[in-house]
Amino acid sequence: MTATLKTRQGGPATSRPAVRRSRADKPFRHLTAAAGVVLLAIMAAIAVFLIAEAIPALYANEGSFLTELIWTPNNSPPAFGIGALAFGTLMSSFLALIMAVPVAVGVALFITHYAPRKLAGALGYIVDLLAAVPSVVYGLWGVIFLVPFMQGPSEFLNEYLGFIPLFSADQVVGRSMLTASIVLAIMILPIIAAISREVFLQVPRMNEEAALALGATRWEMIRMAVLPFGRPGVVSASMLGLGRAMGETIAVALIFPATFDITFGVLGPSGNSIAANIALGFAEAGEVGRGALIASGLVLFIITLLVNMAARMIVVGRSGARK
């Protein structure tokens, strides 16, 4: 998962000014070019290895890899499908993103534009710290605290908002898609908040003053000058968070009930993800089982790539329209 941070003025960090190349640049240029080639070669080798491992398993598969809703690659005959896992990955990650982004942007705005200077410094430090907490800690906290805690609120949601498919369920449990998504949201919140804060700090002071001088309140100034300027950066930060959520293994492996069904209800005892399934299944997997898990890993890679490209198109498309 990569996401470049772009500011409107700076452009991507890799943009090169058109300066005359001096002789001293030459060896360095060859060195960086070589490093780039090596990196690409390593990535290609990994891809080839993974694909080679996955293909036999895919051939052995008795079910359809795309639609089968079971994962029994170690049986004979083996049968497994990616559908439920891919769905669970996307569903939990997008739910997490929807919950995390507004809060993260709010935190970043508070730190940059509302909090007194000392408080802002302390809060910024805490956010950076939280971003560095290993995900297993969030996972354990989720299992030990959040799973039992969520039982009550989940039942409440089901009772009063059950007419919305998202909150309908035959059985309401704590180990649900919702709980896993909340843990993911809390996990990705600090990184999104930290990057958004950096982006909001880049907003030129003179644009903020222009808004204030027009008679904008602080919130109007934020909407007029800060948010539009920071939008590409916030989108990039969100994509970074989304990538983390989709690739997250241990935190969700601890919480998901590891089922293989597709349901939009987030309160019931179902939910799984590609990464969690790999973490839980790899140790006991046989030859085909390993190949199947590797194939699922490749799917995760493709999904991540597609989401990233889509996000980039959003950023470029919108800012390009103004040019």
Added chain:
Amino acid sequence: MAKQIQVSGLDAYYGSNKAIEDISMTIEPRSVTAFIGPSGCGKSTFLRTLNRMHEVIPGARVEGKVMLDADDLYAPGVDPVSVRRTIGMVFQRPNPFPTMSIYENVAAGLRLNGRISKARADEIVERSLKGANLWNEVKDRLNKPGAGLSGGQQQRLCIARAIAVQPQVLLMDEPCSALDPISTLAIEDLIAELKDEFTIVIVTHNMQQAARVSDRTAFFNLAAQGQPGKLVEMDETTNMFTNPSEKATEDYITGRFG
């Protein structure tokens, strides 16, 4: 439109540092008042106290009185936001919103006063751009980014943005200092037209500019580095430039310091 500003005994601080001291003056409506003086003497600071922009800097505060006709701008309970809607400002460096089109830039302030119809917004945008002598240059590309204009055009765009909300007063802080001579002339012509409608205050570094555009001139100075700036004298511009009553003014105008 166009109101008189009356300042009495005004001090402005940055933290514990007093930047200007005991300034009193009257700024007449429908005329151009120029502020001149060596850099660092507090011209910008004083200008920003007139629309309560000074206090947006952390730790900055103001003491004294500023009256806009009968309204005390610093009376308790006065919302600085509403003061700024009445007294517009143009900055030293052109600062159109980089994410907005030309049209959106001019309309930016209109949206602050609640919803207005598209037709009404179109009308105000056109009138403001015409008022800023920019309409003919941009009427075919209103949806292009404001940041794509030349520096002089950007500054006129900022003037259009400021007058779109129909302020009583227009404050300009060295509006031409980042512009080439041709653009400067365009802005000066514009100022001469705008003074029929607005009370205009302009800070300028350029003596000729003050002489060309202003009706009255105020000369600020500071006794020494680190001392607060003060108003030395204020008079009809013609008097100031031909027959100043203070020695310091004469020295400054004739280029002996500053």
